[in-house]
Amino acid sequence: DAGVTQSPTHLIKTRGQQVTLRCSPKSGHDTVSWYQQALGQGPQFIFQYYEEEERQRGNFPDRFSGHQFPNYSSELNVNALLLGDSALYLCASSLEPKGSTDTQYFGPGTRLTVL
Amino acid sequence: TQLLEQSPQFLSIQEGENLTVYCNSSSVFSSLQWYRQEPGEGPVLLVTVVTGGEVKKLKRLTFQFGDARKDSSLHITAAQPGDTGLYLCAGPPSGGSNYKLTFGKGTLLTVNP
Numbered sequence: 001d002a003g004v005t006q007s008p009t010h011l012i013k014t015r016g017q018q019v020t021l022r023c024s025p026k027s028g029h030d031t032v033s034w035y036q037q038a039l040g041q042g043p044q045f046i047f048q049y050y051e052e053e054e055r056q057r058g059n060f061p062d063r064f065s066g067h068q069f070p071n072y073s074s075e076l077n078v079n080a081l082l083l084g085d086s087a088l089y090l091c092a093s094s095l096e097p098k099g100s101t102d103t104q105y106f107g108p109g110t111r112l113t114v115l
Numbered sequence: 116t117q118l119l120e121q122s123p124q125f126l127s128i129q130e131g132e133n134l135t136v137y138c139n140s141s142s143v144f145s146s147l148q149w150y151r152q153e154p155g156e157g158p159v160l161l162v163t164v165v166t167g168g169e170v171k172k173l174k175r176l177t178f179q180f181g182d183a184r185k186d187s188s189l190h191i192t193a194a195q196p197g198d199t200g201l202y203l204c205a206g207p208p209s210g211g212s213n214y215k216l217t218f219g220k221g222t223l224l225t226v227n228p
Contacts, residue, residue, distance in 0.1 A: 004157070033215075042119075042203050042218030043158065056215050090157050104216070106150075106157030 002027060004093050004107035012113045013081050021076040021110045025093030032074040033104060034066060035090040043090055049074050078112075086114045118142070119204055119219035127225040131193050136222040138204035139186045145207060147187045148216070149178055152201040194226045 005024045013019050025032050031050045035043035045058035049068035068074045072093075078085055088111050092104040120139045128134055138147065146165045150158035162171050164180035164187060171178045175198075177190040191198055201223050205216040 035218075040220070042205070042220050043216075044218070045215050048215070058215065092157070103160055103163070106159070108155065108157050 004091055004105050006089075006091050006107040006110050008110060009108070010111045010113075012115060014115050015081055015083060017081050017114075018077065018079045019081060019112060021078075021089050021091075021112070023074045023076070023091030023093075023107060025072050025074070025091075026105050029093035029095055029105070030072050031094045032068060032072065033092045033094070034074070034076045035092065035106075036060070037088040037090055037109070039087070046076070081114045083114050086112060088112075119206065119217055121202075121204060121219035121222050123222060124220065125223050125225075127227065128194055130195060130226055130228050132226075133190070133192050134194055134224070135188055135190045136202055136224070137186065137188050138219055140206075141185065143184050145184070147180060147184075147204055147206045149187070149189055150203040150205060152203060152221070153199075158203055191224075194224075196226045196228050199224060199226050 004026050007022045023032055033048040034046040036046055037043040046060050046064055047057040047066055048055050049066055052068045063079045065077045088109040090109045091107045094104045122137050146163055148163045149161045151161055152158040162173055162178045164171060164178055167182045167184045169180045175192045179188045187204055201221045203218050203221045205218040207216060
C-alpha cells in the first residue's frame with residue numbers, strides 16, 4: 001500500500017519564476033492538504049482540497065494556488081517566486097474529515113530553493 | 116490565531132537518559148497531536164490526545180494532555196539514538212476538524228550513543 005508520494009524531491013528556481021509541485025495521496029484517501037515548512041519552523045497550513053475544490057485556506061497570498069484531479073492527486077502552484085518561498089512543501093492526505101481526531105498522513109515533501 | 120509554544124527548542128542528551136518536552140498554548144484545543152519528523156521526511160503521527168488529563172503510552176513514550184486542554188507533554192524514558200528527530204505538536208482550531216492544523220515550531224532532539 002503506497003503512502004503519500006510527492007514530486008519532485010528537490011527543486012531550484014529563481015525569483016519571479018513559477019513552480020508546480022505534485023502529490024499523490026495514500027490509497028483510499030480523498031482529501032489533500034498542503035503545508036509550507038520553513039527552516040526551523042513547524043509546518044504552516046496553506047490549503048486543503050476535497051472533491052476537486054479548495055475547501056479551506058491558510059494565511060497565504062493568491063500567488064499560491066492548487067488543483068485536485070478526479071483521481072484525488074493534487075498540484076500546488078506558486079507564481080512570482082520570492083526568496084522567502086524557499087521551504088519544504090508537505091502534502092498530507094486523509095479521508096474527508098469527520099471529527100477532530102482524523103489522521104493525516106504526510107508525504108516526504110518537496111524541498112524548494114529560490115535563488 | 117491559536118499558537119502552540121514548544122520547549123525546549125533544542126535538546127541533546129546521552130543514550131539512556133530521560134527527557135520531557137512541552138507544548139503550551141493560551142487557547143483551548145479540542146485535541147492535540149504529536150508528530151516526529153526525521154531529516155528529509157514528512158512528520159509521522161505518534162499519538163492524538165483528546166480528553167483533558169488523558170495519558171497515553173507508546174512503548175517508552177508517555178503523552179499527557181493537560182486538564183484544561185491548553186498544554187501537553189511528551190516524556191521519553193531511556194532515550195535511544197533512534198528517538199532522534201524533530202518532535203512537533205499540532206492541534207485543530209477549536210471546534211473544527213483537524214484539516215487546518217496549527218503546528219508548534221518543534222523540539223529538535225538529539226540522542227547521542
